[in-house]
Amino acid sequence: MTTTQTSPAPARARLSEWWQRRWVRIAAVVLVALIALGAPLNLTQYAVYQVTMMAAFAVAVLGLNIIMGYGGQVSLGQAAFLGLGAYVSAYGVTHGWNIVLVFVAACLVPAVVGWLIALAAARLRGLAIAMVTITLPIVGIPLARRFDEVTGGSGGLTVSFMQAPEWTGLATDQWRYYVVLAVTVAFFLLARNFLRGRMGRALAIVRDNESVALAMGVSPYRYKVLAFTVSALYGGCAGFLYLVGVQYVSPETLSFATSINILAAMVIGGSASILGSLLGGVYYVLVPFVAGQVNPSRAAMYSGIILLVILFVLPGGLTSLPRALRRLRRRRDDGPGTRSTAAAGPADDGGTQAEASSQTERQQR
């Protein structure tokens, strides 16, 4: 990124040069880790709870990203896997299972369900998978009500678990935060390895062009099944974390509206992005809070407005902010004569320009 201009450039060049240095990146990670670890000791109970829930939903959004953002399939049933994970956890906790067993079950049961569904559905064309996933919350809610000895029926299940052990000296909400943080970090790291490795690359090929994938010996079917199973597993884990925070589960947890909100959070945070999933989790929890502060009676309307404003300004999601800023600066630098080909301005004649630019955006990632 060399430039022949002298005065405005050096400051900016210096900043991005700094970022290239390894020790700066490590310091940043250490700083973030310290903040994450020190936070519950300095924040109010409510703030700690909010951050805990952000982490739980970030895992759910990451799961959705794996099948949708990276895998290119549409899934509208993530809430069903979250709910299933929460119900399994609640069942295990009320029956006195070892907490590790509860966690494993909460992850595996939805994963198995997801795997079975994917086995049948992965052969279907894009939107048929969407339809299959729509049915999950639709059928899940009456099922949860029907099997009330296991699920508590309409009244749901109240649990009380994950109290802070004596030896830590922590308050319960702080302890829960650390547990959720640990699980979230672990799952995010796992996903990062999975997605940056061979699996991730195979998924990307399958997403972009299935016939090419086949020709290269990568089985689209197998990778779609894999992605869907992993996505369901993450959903189940998120369900466990959800239960840690909320300590209650009911059929409402499985609703279609929750699935849609998780989808919106994923897009707002940034599709096919690990950081984007984290931001999605933050968005999911923060927006009702912010909208409620403006006006509680009109909170729903304001959350719709916030969503639209964010996407208008950043169609690539929040993670595209640095990219968008860079583009803005470049346009200012280049002066009025040049037209940046990466601009995604509204075109009067349909979306051809936007189409081209979005393709280059994808490759840039």
Place this chain on the structure above:
Amino acid sequence: MERFVQLAVDGLATGSIYALLALAIVLVHRATGLINFAQGSMAVFSTYVAFAFVQSGLPVWLAIVCAVVGSFVFGAFVERVVIRRFEGGSHDVAVVVTVGLFVLLAGLSGTIWSYNHREFPSLFPLESVSVGGAHVGLRNLGTIVVTILVMGLLQLLFLKTKLGLALRAVSGAPTSAALSGIPVGRMLMIGWGLAAALGAVGGALVAPKLFLTPSMLDFVLVYALAAAILGGLDSPVGAVVAAWFIGVAENLAGGYIPFIGDDLKIAVPMALMFLILVIRPQGLFGRKQVVRV
């Protein structure tokens, strides 16, 4: 036998409610390649506008006509101002934009007209007729008939008119369409406008039965989506047949299979849909997708 016919006819009526919204979804998808999650909210908002006209003294039919015309303009406006920006890009983003629109419009309706149920007058009287031993309300019958009419009109539009051809061209091959001189932007606006107008008709038709409230079509939307997808997402006939199928299958399952009962009856059409899609992935009436490598 009587019971069977009654359940089936009631199922057709319920299915027609899903079908009207499914047709609007199909129209938008056919014209712009997007799934509009805000279709239900837009229809409800249009119906509230009609309600406002009725309250100010207009006769019902006139109020509905005004609302339909207004909705066409509104739909075109939404496409140009809100959706246009996202059309060439990622579908996921466009879908979430429609979700935002959904929430915004529902909240707006609630703010202006409150969340309580409002009674909306029907075009049809409250009587019923006997059809094969079953009692069918005239209002239900009216809904079924209008559904068939609209389905026919849409099918005609796409297959036999120049406008329909232009709409299909714009969504299928935008660059070629633009190069052939078709005003792409205007076509997109017309597509959304028509869908919104259709939604207004549907909303006004079902509001007497469902009662007007901002979330009136929230659950209908889910079934309408399922029906549209099952029908192949591009076929008006497919969407209507699929919607009727959902309505009838769920009623018959609930009525005749004791294990399923009323609460799980929705699972039956869903499970059957799944099977159908496995056997025929392009949906009942969809076209097989051919992708250029």
Place this chain on the structure above:
Amino acid sequence: MRQHAVRILAIAGAATLALSACGRDSGGGGGDGDGGEVEASPGITDEEITFGITTPLSGPTAGPGTCTVAGVTAYMERRNEEGGIEFGDGQTRTVQIRSYDDAYDPSRAVSNFRQMINDGVFGDILSLGTPTNLAVMPLANEQEVPQVFLTTGASQFSEDPEANPYTMGLVPTYKGEGEAFGALLAEAGEPITVAVLAQNDDFGEDYVEGLEAGIDGSDVEIVARATYEPADTSIDAQVTDLADSDADVFFNANSQHNLAVQSLLQAQQLGWTPRVFLPSNTSSVSDVLEPGSADAFPGVYTTQSAKDPNDPEFADDEEVVQFQEDMEQYASNITTTFVPHCAWSYAAGAALEDAFTRMEQPTRESFMEAVRSIEDLDAPMLLDGVTINTTEPGVPPISDVEVTEFNGEKYEITDGY
């Protein structure tokens, strides 16, 4: 390189020092101090007391939800304008109400409740919904925060004050209403067949349980049952099945106005005209009976505890006139249409005022003591003869239900089946 490691450590050290400098303050003062001055609970000062309501303000249940806020706001704002309420400890305070939208989602209700505590409210009142309040209940009792006058007829909130001392319902339980009607049928002393349509959740289940308790041991028999989901578009199929039984009574445990109307119309169309029972939430003359052409049925019953301002009988009733005025003046930005929850919320305002006047200390414990000792309060907007009484454990504050019958124009106390 060692240089870099040193730099990283330096930054880390500085950050740790900075973070450890602030500690978090332990939760605000609450509970009694020993001897002398009693420390006030959060949310109450010498000038004002603040309550929070977490309730659906958007979505399908937002109609009743907004009313739970509107009624008490109207009541309290008028008192505030007149200078406030004199509490039992001698201070005159104004009452602030804060509302939070939970869209009937239990996880948002929990979040709102925690936010309320963080925002420093004194207590949670009038929240609507069963799963939402169930999710909050353990938290409220653990934190010793009042969770009272909840707008839900589920029995869990009032039935065990030992286990949940800080929680209390408000409105008659669904079971209680069902039982009242069942008892009415049983008293008739003749064999009666009943077809039951119940919402598939705690609302419907409780109504049916109550009905069954009421008819236990009599000649009344349930011959057909059907359920539906609150989200259902149409219940014509269920009504068709029930009509097949040709039962004498149609027990309709329905909380959805549109579906209630549908069921009435469908029954008529099928030629089935039994006597009908509707729950108190869903029996309004203007919203349900008229659109449903209820005069086609030989008898429509419901249970009532609140006055309906749209009922011409109460057009000159003092309380109703005052209620309409207050709602117009102070709550018209919240809602302009009426459902019974507005009346219950308004009546709860009076109950709160009564508790305040007997509250001797500015603490939550003192408040709960006062709340649990309301005796036969004749609250405005409740039917004559219906009072608020919290001294009986295990029943909600409003527990009298009158079974009333529609006489073509309005409801009146029934003579019997």
